[in-house]
Amino acid sequence: MGTASVIPFGPQHPVLPEPLHLDLVVEDEVVLEAMPQIGFVHRGLERLVRSKDYNQFLYVAERICGICAFGHSMGYAETVERLMGIEIPQRADYLRTIWHEMSRIHSHILWLGLAADAFGFESLFMHCWRLRERVLDLFEKTTGGRVIFSVCKVGGVQRDISPSQMSEILAVLDGLRDEYSQLVKTFLGDSSVYSRTAGIGAIPHKDAVELSMVGPFGRASGVNYDVRMLGHGAYGDLADFQPVLSTDCDCYARMEVRCAEVLQSIDIIAELASKIPAGDIMVPVKGNPAVDAEACNVLEQPRGECYYYAKGNGSKYLDRMRMRTPTSQNLAGMTLALKGCDLADVNMIILTIDPCVSCTER
Amino acid sequence: MGAFKLGRMTFGSLFKKPATVRYPYETKPAPPGLKGQIAIDPAKCILCGMCERGCTTGCLTVDKGSRFWEIDRYRCVQCGYCITICPKECLSMLPSYAAAAPQKTSERFEVPEKPGRDDPKARERKAVQEAQERRGDVPAAEVQPVQVPPTAAEEARLEALDGTVTLKDHQVEDLLRLMDADRAAHVRNALGDLSAPR
Secondary structure, rough: OOOOEEEEEEOOOOOOOOOOOEEEEEEOEEEEEEEEEEEOOOOOOHHHHOOOOOOOHHHHHHHOOOOHHHHHHHHHHHHHHHHHOOOOOOHHHHHHHHHHHHHHHHHHHHHHHHHHOOOHHHHHHHHHHHHHHHHHHHHHHHOOOOOOOOEOOOOEEOOOOOHHHHHHHHHHHHHHHHHHHHHHHHHEEEHHHHHHOOOOOOHHHHHHHOOOOHHHHHHHHOOOOHHHHHHHHHHOOOOOOOOOOOOOOOHHHHHHHHHHHHHHHHHHHHHHHOOOOOOOOOOOOOOOEEEEEEEEEEEOOEEEEEEEEEEEEEOEEEEEEEEEOOOOHHHHHHHHHHHEHHHHHHHHHHOOOOOOOOHHHO | EEEOOOOHHHHHHHHOOOOOOOOOOOOOOOOOOOOOOEEEEEOOOOOHHHHHHHHHOOOEEEEEEOOOOEOOOOOOOOOOHHHHHHOOOEEEEOOOOOOOOOOOOOOEOOOOOOOOOOHHHHHHHHHHHHHHHHOOOHHHHHHHOOOOOOOOOHHHHHHHOOOOOOOOHHHHHHHHHHHHHHHEEEEEEHHHHHHHHO
């Protein structure tokens, strides 16, 4: 019987793309307790809302995180539109949703690559990122940016997707589906991947619900919640939407959920592209948010539900802008999953919540 | 469950074109709508300063007095907000990136003067002409420059100075000031209400 000792993990660690620190209490290579600590990349972006007007802050909001960039600009724009009672054209709603779903595809494929890197499968990692590059090229052609698009605005979107670009998007995503299916076969069917992920870091459904876990992390534990099923905006026009669920509750299930969500997003884009209405892409926005006007909004980011809250003060500057990000919800679940796991599995478990520390700290 | 699931894709990649390009010997062609760098058409710019006030990063400087528009390329994040708020549509986004430089400097563009607009001298000339037309003493087309004859005091002083006196610097200045005062009084009389302080 050994004695318990504390091993620091992060903020600089090969498996972590962002700085997250954990104090792991370890005894006999088994983690007894994990205490997360964040605060390494706090930039005070929420405070900036008082010195940048509501149009300028959109460009700050989308720089909160590099991967959910479009999601944050979309979530912020929708919140301010609710605050000011602006109805945006339906086409703008569709375009936003298409770009948002493409962001989900690139985020999930990026995560799958990182997961492959975490369990030491380098060639799988390279293939994942090669496919992701095609989605980034589509972004570059339609918005002008690869990661930060600056294409959303309060009152609509700034660029339209032409019919030829739309057919190119569909063709590229269709081509992606074939190669992606081969990758999925490796993730879900390879014995070495299975042995590194199956039965690791399990969180039972009851605990997942109690800890308010969101996103693919929660859905892998059977939490039947996805903001898209509420039918906001263009999601309401989908013929059918069912969240991807799994009941295995372990790292393998989380990988399974994300693998399936990419294919689901490709289907959503194809459906929206066939239904997209013609018309304007923006409405003129005049005036400022009213004094003490409040608005809130939820959006399904690639990592889960993100909640936005905004308050106006009658001027062009907002009084308050608050975001609750999926990672801050999921950190509690992560510490539970780490309890009792093997020290060698710590990096895999941390990665399966897809931590986005930049979003969480802002 | 089995191993080598990725074998087909990995071996297939051996016989395919590389997915990457050999940068910097090769570069990918830029798509037409790429957000590369901000460009300005100085001929259209009216130096209103909307872009400077709207810029989120504060990378733009507009100086109306010295007539220049300046951009710090190293602070610009290519969000394109200035392009959307420019009232004269003189800003645009080029699909090529700004060249790298050994030092962080700003790029300055001279904005040429627009004739008949924003020109203080032209505005003054027009005001004088309009005032004279209002008084009705001369038709607008025949306005002549006001001829100022030398005053009696000036002539007397000039006679006294005729080639015999050497003046020191400060005396010359005093003399010139006196002459100017006389001339100004004469112009005031000639133009009447025109020269009253505005």
